Amino acid sequence: MTQPPHDEPTATSPEELREQVEQTRTELGETVEALAAKTDVKTRAQDKATAAKEHAAVKAGELKTKAADLAHQAQDKLPNPVKDTATHAAEQARAKAARAGQLWHDKAPQPAQQKTAQAAQMARDNRNLLLAAAGAAVLVWLTYRRRG
Template sequence: MTQPPHDEPTAQSPEELREQVEQTRHELGDTVEALADRADVPARAREKAAELKEQAAVRAGEVKAKAAEAASLVQEKLPDPVKDKAAWTASQARAKAAQAARAWQDKAPEPVRARTAQGARVAQDNRGLLLAAGAALAVTWLVFRRKD
């Protein structure tokens, strides 16, 4: 006959023995489940990817906020003549862009126009991400420019 481990009391009745067996089954089930979770590498990779995606989204939001703050500060410090010139230049640029778009529609082959429209839709759908990436590039450029 085997002796029970020293740290566990022996059962005094069949009911106590059943309770011990049930508790041991429960603990064993938890252990097996934990081991299965650790062995499921694809699931762990998906969890890590989701975690990194969330961190990237938070960081992108922070960068976007900093870029907006920096743009606001620059806008406040610009003299009125520069603001007026920028507004005029922007309206001229929009007019030139509209003129170029009309010329493009008239002269570009259909497959090229379709691909371009698809690319424009993708860019428009991911506008926030593109703006955050542009802001991050601008901030990075400013940081490295100051170090020189």
């Protein structure tokens, strides 16, 4: 039998001894559980990946909002003739894109159309990720432009 620690009084009754044993078992169980959690590399990696994914989603939302705000601010600063020209250019671009889409539909082979449709659907499904990447690219470009 081992000696009790000097800072703890020994049990005076069998009931106290049982309580001390139960408390020691509980503490030992918690310690083993904590050590097992620290050695579970897969779970820790998954937890870190989940946290990183959540952080990226938050940042993407912030960048999206910031980009939209900057676009609105830039648009508000434009004089009316420039706004009208931009609106007209956008309408022309939409019309040309519609004509190009129709030409693509008429001339492209079916497998190419299917692959393109899949890529477009994937882009729509991952719009936030694409917007975040575009926002990051713009920020990098602006940073290098200011330094250069």
